[in-house]
Amino acid sequence: MIQKYGNASWQGGLRDGTGQVSTETGVLSKQDYSFAKRFGDVKGTNPEELIGAAHAACFAMALSGDLEKAGLKADNIDARSTVNLDMSSGAPTVNRIHVDVSATVPGASEEQFRQIAEGTKQNCPISRLLAGSAQIDMTAKLA
Known part of the structure; x- marks a missing residue:
């Protein structure tokens, strides 16, 4: 079993507090996050953005492996995962994720x-x- 971890700490109330998020590797080190960064227009990271980044990175890497299993090798894969946080139910819920992927794959047909x-x-x-909690859809195209 492989285990990876992230850390977070939070100080203060929900709306006026602030937090820091870090990763095991130190790529993120005490990166600030807050209510305004998550639910407002203040620039900065938030949990949904981090989920999107993790999903895009995993998807691009896995697609490379799946292409190789089919006898193809990508020159380049660009993936973007857009995480939708639905606020309509009163309980913020990640209900939809859209993956946009574009790749250069010599010898592959679009289909x-x-x-x-x-x-x-x-x-x-x-x-x-x-997938257990959110609908995942995708747009895939060869560059």
Whole structure:
């Protein structure tokens, strides 16, 4: 079993407090986050952004592996995962995630690429984690 971790600390109330988030590797080190950064227009990180980054990174890496299983090798894969935080129910809920992926894959047809990307959408570890609580859809295209 492989284990990775992140840390967070929070000081103060929900709306007036602030927090810091860090990763095991130190890539994020006491990065500030707050209510305004999460729910308002203040620049800074937030949990949904971090989920999106983790999902995009996992998806791109898994797609590379799935392409190789099909005898193809990508020159480049760009993935973006947009995490939607629905506020309509009164309880903020991540209910939808959209993946945009574009890749340069010599020898791949558009249809072949889309089929492989669809499999990746179903099977990358972070997609599997998120699929239980959010609808995941995707736009995939060859560059």
